[in-house]
Amino acid sequence: MAQQPLHFTLDRTSPVPLYFQLSQQLEAAIEQGVLAPGSLLGNEIELAGRLGLSRPTVRQAIQSLVDKGLLVRRRGVGTQVVHSQVRRPLELSSLYDDLEAAGQRPATRVLHHGTEPATAQVAAALGVPEGTEVRYVERLRLAHGEPVAHLRNHLPAGLLDAGADALAETGLYRLMRSAGITLHSARQTIGARAATAEEARLLGEPEGAPLLTMERTTFDDTGRAVEFGSHLYRASRYSFDFQLLARP
Amino acid sequence: MAQQPLHFTLDRTSPVPLYFQLSQQLEAAIEQGVLAPGSLLGNEIELAGRLGLSRPTVRQAIQSLVDKGLLVRRRGVGTQVVHSQVRRPLELSSLYDDLEAAGQRPATRVLHHGTEPATAQVAAALGVPEGTEVRYVERLRLAHGEPVAHLRNHLPAGLLDAGADALAETGLYRLMRSAGITLHSARQTIGARAATAEEARLLGEPEGAPLLTMERTTFDDTGRAVEFGSHLYRASRYSFDFQLLARP
DNA sequence: GAGTGGTCTAGACCACGGC
DNA sequence: CCGTGGTCTAGACCACTCT
Numbered sequence: 001m002a003q004q005p006l007h008f009t010l011d012r013t014s015p016v017p018l019y020f021q022l023s024q025q026l027e028a029a030i031e032q033g034v035l036a037p038g039s040l041l042g043n044e045i046e047l048a049g050r051l052g053l054s055r056p057t058v059r060q061a062i063q064s065l066v067d068k069g070l071l072v073r074r075r076g077v078g079t080q081v082v083h084s085q086v087r088r089p090l091e092l093s094s095l096y097d098d099l100e101a102a103g104q105r106p107a108t109r110v111l112h113h114g115t116e117p118a119t120a121q122v123a124a125a126l127g128v129p130e131g132t133e134v135r136y137v138e139r140l141r142l143a144h145g146e147p148v149a150h151l152r153n154h155l156p157a158g159l160l161d162a163g164a165d166a167l168a169e170t171g172l173y174r175l176m177r178s179a180g181i182t183l184h185s186a187r188q189t190i191g192a193r194a195a196t197a198e199e200a201r202l203l204g205e206p207e208g209a210p211l212l213t214m215e216r217t218t219f220d221d222t223g224r225a226v227e228f229g230s231h232l233y234r235a236s237r238y239s240f241d242f243q244l245l246a247r248p
Numbered sequence: 249m250a251q252q253p254l255h256f257t258l259d260r261t262s263p264v265p266l267y268f269q270l271s272q273q274l275e276a277a278i279e280q281g282v283l284a285p286g287s288l289l290g291n292e293i294e295l296a297g298r299l300g301l302s303r304p305t306v307r308q309a310i311q312s313l314v315d316k317g318l319l320v321r322r323r324g325v326g327t328q329v330v331h332s333q334v335r336r337p338l339e340l341s342s343l344y345d346d347l348e349a350a351g352q353r354p355a356t357r358v359l360h361h362g363t364e365p366a367t368a369q370v371a372a373a374l375g376v377p378e379g380t381e382v383r384y385v386e387r388l389r390l391a392h393g394e395p396v397a398h399l400r401n402h403l404p405a406g407l408l409d410a411g412a413d414a415l416a417e418t419g420l421y422r423l424m425r426s427a428g429i430t431l432h433s434a435r436q437t438i439g440a441r442a443a444t445a446e447e448a449r450l451l452g453e454p455e456g457a458p459l460l461t462m463e464r465t466t467f468d469d470t471g472r473a474v475e476f477g478s479h480l481y482r483a484s485r486y487s488f489d490f491q492l493l494a495r496p
Numbered sequence: 497g498a499g500t501g502g503t504c505t506a507g508a509c510c511a512c513g514g515c
Numbered sequence: 516c517c518g519t520g521g522t523c524t525a526g527a528c529c530a531c532t533c534t
Binding site: 037056069083091092183184186187188189191192194210212219221223243244245246247 | 488491
C-alpha cells in the first residue's frame with residue numbers, strides 16, 4: 001500500500017483552476033492504474049505542502065473525485081482508490097451519443113417534422129396551455145442500418161430552429177446545447193409493453209414483441225421544460241445500462 | 249424577486265455541522281415554498297455576515313443544494329431557486345423501500361433460500377471463482393396482495409446471515425445496511441422480454457406478456473461485490489421512474 | 497462600474513479509527 | 516496515544532454579468 005510520491009505539474013498561469021488541474025491528474029493516474037485500487041493517497045496536509053497548495057484546495061480536488069465515486073475517504077485511515085471498476089453514472093445523454101460512444105454508427109430517419117397543437121399530455125409536460133402550437137419531431141433511430149428506436153419529441157415553439165437535415169445528422173441534446181440551452185435535469189419513466197402492428201412494422205419486430213418505453217421531460221437551468229419525449233426501443237436490440245452512486 | 253431576510257437558527261453546540269444545519273433549513277424553506285422558485289438567495293457575503301458564519305461555510309451549504317439540483321448559481325447574477333419541481337434523483341434504493349414510500353404496502357414471499365455453487369454469470373458478477381458456494385435467495389414481491397416482481401439474488405457466502413423471516417419483512421438493502429455494509433455503487437441493466445410460461449404463472453400474467461428485466465451488481469465502499477440480482481417486473485404494474493441531473 | 501459567484505490562502509480545533 | 520479526515524475562520528483577488 002505504500003506509495004511513492006506521485007508527481008503533479010501545476011500551472012498557476014493557466015485559467016484552469018488549480019483544484020481542477022490536480023483532480024484531472026489524479027483521475028488520470030487512477031484510470032491508468034498508476035494509483036492502484038485500494039492504495040492510499042497520502043494525507044492531505046502533506047500533499048498540500050508538497051504541491052505548494054493550501055489544504056482546502058487539495059481537498060476540493062479530492063472531493064470532486066469522491067463525488068465521482070473514484071475515491072473513498074475514511075476518517076483516521078486516509079483516502080483510498082475504490083476497488084471496483086466504476087463506469088460513468090447515468091447522465092443526461094442522448095441515445096445518439098450513447099450509440100456513437102458504443103461504436104454503433106447511429107443514423108436517423110426523420111419521419112415527421114412540423115408543428116402541432118399540444119395534446120393534454122404534452123401540454124402538461126411542457127407547462128404550456130393545451131392547444132398551444134408546439135414543435136413535433138418523429139424520428140427512427142438506426143444502428144448499423146437496423147432500426148433501434150422510434151423517437152417522438154415535442155418542444156416549445158421557437159426554442160430550436162433546426163431543420164430536418166440537422167435532426168438527421170445528430171442528437172437532439174447536442175442541438176439544444178449548441179443553441180445555448182443549458183440542460184439541468186430530466187424526469188424519466190422506463191417501462192415495457194407489447195408492440196402494436198404499426199409499431200412492429202416500423203421497428204421490424206413481430207407484432208406483440210416486447211418493447212421498452214421511455215418518457216422523458218427535460219428542463220433547463222431556469223426550470224423551463226425544453227423537451228418532452230415519448231420513445232420506443234426494441235427490447236431485442238437495446239437495454240438501458242448505467243451506474244448508480246450512493247448518495248452519502 | 250426581492251427577498252425579505254429569512255431567519256435561520258444555528259446551534260453551535262450541536263454536533264451537526266453548521267453548513268449542514270443551514271442547508272437543511274434552506275432546503276425546507278425551498279420545499280415549503282417560503283423561497284419561491286426563481287427567487288434570488290441574496291449574496292453569500294451578506295448572508296455569511298448576517299448568520300455570523302464565514303463565507304466558505306455558507307458556500308458549502310449552498311453547494312450541497314446545488315448538487316441536489318435545488319439551486320442554480322450564476323456568476324454576476326446570484327443564486328436562484330430552480331423553477332422545476334425536482335424530485336429525487338435515482339438512488340441506490342430497493343424495490344421494497346420504493347413501494348413503501350409510494351404507500352403500496354409491500355409484502356414478500358420467500359420462494360427459495362439457501363446456498364448454491366456459483367454459475368459462470370454469478371461468479372463473474374461477484375468476483376469469485378466459478379463453483380464457489382454462494383447465498384441464493386428467490387423472492388416474490390407483492391403490493392396490495394398482487395405480485396409485482398420476481399427477485400433472484402446471489403450474495404457472497406457469510407456476508408449476511410438473515411433468515412427467511414427477516415427477508416420476508418424488509419428489503420435486502422436495508423438488511424445489508426443494518427449489517428454494517430456501506431453500499432457504494434451499483435451497475436444496472438434494464439431491459440424487456442416476453443414472459444415464459446413459468447414466469448407468467450408466478451407473476452399472474454399471460455404467457456408472452458412483456459416483462460421488465462433488471463440485472464444489478466452492487467458494490468460496497470471497499471469495492472467488494474455484495475450482491476448480484478436478476479429481477480423480473482410485471483410491465484403492467486411497474487415502471488422505473490426517476491430524475492436525472494446534468495453533471496456540470 | 498458595481499455586484500455577483502469562483503478560486504485560493506494559512507492557519508485552527510475537533511472527531512473518529514487504529515494502535 | 517497519534518494520525519487521519521471533518522469542519523471552520525477571515526480574509527484576498529479574479530472573472531463574469533448586468534446596467
